Amino acid sequence: MLGKDAAAKLRSVPLSNDTIRRRIEDMSADIKSQLLERLRGSKFAVQLDESTDVSGSAQLIALVRYPWDGRIQEDFLFCQELTGRATGEEIFNVIDMFMETGNVSWENCIAICTDGAAAMTGRNSGVVARAKERNPMMIATHCMLHRQALASKSLSPELQSVLSTVVSVVNHIKCKPQSRLFGQLCREMGAGQDTLLFHSEIRCVDAKALSHITCDPDKGN
Structure with missing residues (x-):
């Protein structure tokens, strides 16, 4: 050139x-x-x-x-x-x-x-x-994301079915080459976000192990 x-x-x-x-x-x-x-x-x-x-x-x-x-x-x-x-x-x-x-x-x-x-x-x-x-x-x-994931385990069957479907779709897109195409589609549509987060299984821990952890919902902690 x-x-x-x-x-x-x-x-x-x-x-x-x-x-x-x-x-x-x-x-x-x-x-x-x-x-x-x-x-x-x-x-x-x-x-x-x-x-x-x-x-x-x-x-x-x-x-x-x-x-x-x-x-x-x-x-x-x-x-x-x-x-x-x-x-x-x-x-x-x-x-x-x-x-x-x-x-x-x-x-x-x-x-x-x-x-x-x-x-x-x-x-x-x-x-x-x-x-x-x-x-x-x-x-x-x-971690707030972990708490939200754990809370989602107690959803009603109707909401749990919707959430499971969404997670399956997101994970399918995320682990395939379609993830790049999805990002391009979002940018063309003017979306504020163009990246998906991979959803993984979150383990539940013993409540006694968290007894000394400070959690203040008013402050988002």
């Missing part, structure tokens, strides 16, 4: 695998350092989720919310594989190590949100209990 001279100049640019990898690592390190710098100087809330990927490995995903430039900013904090058992102790150690190496104080973490699993909310060795040992003033909440 630009001619032989431009093609020759492009071929002279070093684009080896190592060069590209180094540049990606440099950009990643810079983004991480900026985020940690923000967390050191402000209060923030963390949302955690432990899940299993397609290879069978347990992955711990953490998101963070914090005030920045006059609004609430949400960023991806980290994703790290759990090499051993996905216990509350090991999950907390991963988070604690990340905080320690990033020089981020637990006192700045004012809230932690989990899916209510026993490893997260266990009274003695759960992640929430261990985190509150570092910051007793921390507020613990249960």
